[in-house]
Amino acid sequence: MKLRRLLVVPVGLLLLGGGVAHASADYELAYWPMNEPPGSRVMRDATGHGFDGQIGRDVAVGLRSGDKIAYGFERLEPDTPPTRPGHVVTVPDDDRLDPGTRDYAIGMRLRTRDWFGNIVQKGQATVPGGSFKIQIPSGRIQCWFRGSHTSLLVTAPKPINDGEWHTVRCERTRDGVTLLIDRQVVASKSGWTGDIANSWPLSIGGKTNCDQVKVGCDYFAGDIDYVAVDVDEPDW
Structure with a gap:
């Protein structure tokens, strides 16, 4: 069984780098364990809320690493045609997956030896309604939230592309954006x-609208063990 709640810290704790107060985004909205057997093409949402996704044909499913089962994303050269839509996992658009104005957190466990790629996102840089993404330029995790008021980007001070498993959690609250890696802010x-709030799917492993010429697909390279979305309230 995958232990997802390793990253939660006490509510009200003041965080580093600006004193952003930790939120209580602890309602499990979506949880994708990514433990389907090889050959599967549907990513199941374990919460029962129905946020199942489509696994691209190029995604390796059922990879075993000790007690972990993960999806594998092969290395594709950045900004080099052709596009590979089969490299991406997509969850259809649903208003419930949008952050809206709620406290919102995306968590995952991953490993990589590469230095680029978009890991999870909903929407892209200029789409109406805003967007969010977690990416790993130069091997350093970044959390980016773009809303109706402003955009906030936070960057990890150290790279994690060491081939080891790491937990990552990006949180957006009314106080700011916070990045935790391996339970540490x-x-x-x-x-x-x-x-x-946008009308785009949630994608894992890269962009859904790109051509590798004018718009890079930013394909992630590595393994992902799970992805989860927490909010402070379900909004339904």
Whole structure:
């Protein structure tokens, strides 16, 4: 059984780098254990809320690493055609998956030896309604939330592309954005992004709308053990 709640710290704890207060985004909205057997093409949401996704044909499923079962994403050269839509896992758009104005957190466990790629996102840089993504340029995790008020980006001070498993959690609250790696707060930025609600799918492993020429697909390379979304309230 995968232990997802390794990253939660006490509510009210002041975080590093600007004193952003930790939120109580602890309602499990979606949880994808990514433990389907090889050959599967449906990513199951274990919460029962129905957020099942489509696994691209190029994604390796059922990879075993000790007690972990994961999805594998092969290395593709950045900004080099052709596009590989089969490299991406997509969850259809659903208003419930949008952060809106709620406290919102995305958590995952991953490993990589590469230095680029978008790991999880909903929407892209200029789409109406805002967007969010977790990416890993230069091997350093970044959390980016773009809302109706402003955009906030936080960057880990150290790379994690060492081939080892790491837990990552990005949190957006009314106080700011916070990044935790391996249960430790490593970066935060104060501010309020505003509402985030778009009509795009949630994607894992890269962009869904790209051509590798004018718009890079930013394909992630590595393994992902689970992805989860927590909110402070379900909104339904």
